[in-house]
Amino acid sequence: MAFSVASTFLSLRNPHRPSSATSSFAPQLARKFQVLHLPLRDKGVSLLGLNRKRSVQVKASMAETAKSDKNIVGVFEKEELPVALAKYVADLSDKFTKERGSFTVVLSGGSLIKCLGKLLEPPYADSIEWSKWHVFWVDERVVPKDHEDSNYKLAYDGFLSKVPILPGNVYAINDALSAEGAADDYETCLRHLVKNGVLAVSSVSGFPKFDLMLLGMGPDGHVASLFPGHALVKENQKWVTFIKDSPKPPPERITFTFPVINSSAYIAMVITGAGKADAVHTALGDSKNSEKLPVELVSPEGELKWFLDKGAASKL
Template identity: 60%
Template sequence: MYTHRERVEADMHINNLLFVSIYTRHHHHLPFSFLSLSPSSLMAHSSVHKDRGELRIHENLVELGTDLAEYIAELSEASVKERGVFAIAISGGSLIGLMGKLCEAPYHKTVDWAKWYIFWVDERVVGKTHADSNYKLAKDGLLSKVPVVPSHVNSINDSVSAEEAADDYEFHIRQLVKTRTINVSDNSDCPKFDLILLGMGPDGHVASLFPNHPMLDEKSEWVTFITDSPKPPPERITFTLPVINSASNVAVVVTGDSKAEAVRLAIDDVGPDHLSLPARLVQPTKGKLVWFLDKPAASKLDGSQFSE
């Protein structure tokens, strides 16, 4: 049984052989650049920060999207093999577009989509067809293009207030923890999602957890609500930090030079003044943290704090 990465590398090897056959038929030699090309050379520069998890820094968005798809597919495969389901919580924004490779070969057919249970790390309290809806964004960009089971798509109740929507979503998640569709954390009663995918704003916010907001201190609730979001729309629900940090795997996906300073403050050793930045508070208790960055987003990082 091959892993997704092995299948991708096999496909690349076949394509390389076809290239060699066609190119040498006309040119009788190979370009030097091709001689040094390997599947691993097309992947990200990967390093480990001394305190902040694994960093995967990519040349461009295409490379990042390919690596992200492979990462998600491998976690899905491992989770389904281990416990029969894959519980994934996603965010909105540009993240959904970067997940688009999952709609393509080989992932469209090789991922066991029927075993996916999809949740939202945060959601705007608007109708499901509203332009601001994270559900709509994910449905249009991903979920309508892959064979997920509709009943496994766990969206919020958008017909009630933000407070009621948060309570309802937490109750729903608690029921799925009881059936072990979602695992439970080893060191708390929090749900233990197989993967939580986060984006990050230029201000360092993740999910709908904003800088200097009281909800950063929430310890007992799994899902909370906000009615004064500094970004419109104002009413949202969001996972709390204890839930995010209880996940088996957390990936933070950030692109663009407008977020480079926030990336630096979230990852580098910058002293105590920025320890309350929401993205810096993402620190899985026992899980694994991975940062997917393009070069502009990573441009201000201190490389001396990394190891290969």
């Protein structure tokens, strides 16, 4: 295989006790939207003490868009979001390792990695079946893996090096290749994993179906390396593509395409900071914009949940 597998062995860090997992959300937001609790047991939703009648309506069809289902798990204090996210990820890890014997998880860059920090602590550090995890990136900067801009390095230093995920199950890009070559190579890797049965395929779209994608969003509404107004947003054939003129540096990146993103079984949009408030408002508010932001095109076959902090939700 040409694709590159991160060759590191991973050990458990000395964990601290988790803080209590109470989520808080702005009351006005609670009234306006369905603020949802973790929905893994029945794939419907349970509501955090709000309007129960409306909660039935929120048992939304799997294909509903973010705008119409507004599946906001909570609007959290900064330190509380990682607690809720850890539970969400751990429950899904449990579900998929039991059901399929593996758990395919897609990471992005940015602050997401820090938000995963609670998974490094009890009870998760010891209870998660890390050896069943297969880790991918929704996008990656085309830089060496030890470069400060590398999403792999960010995840490795902050998360992957601290849990016993098998090195062969960590799918970094081949950083010896050009952007185009690395994208082709990554797609080849995914096709190989589909053949092996590690990676599922959507019976609806024919594209690979990851168990969980953990997505961040930029202040401009970009997700992965799919930027507003860029032609790549419309790519509908390739699984993985490349960009050489990213408006956010570094310019060369590879990225999953929307058909892959939207074939996911579960997507968690993890968005923090007041700088995202406008884009969050566009995506989840009542305004109607003519050209959709990339974040508004996230509409998975499966379940989409929003984890927001107070800053990100401040314009809702």
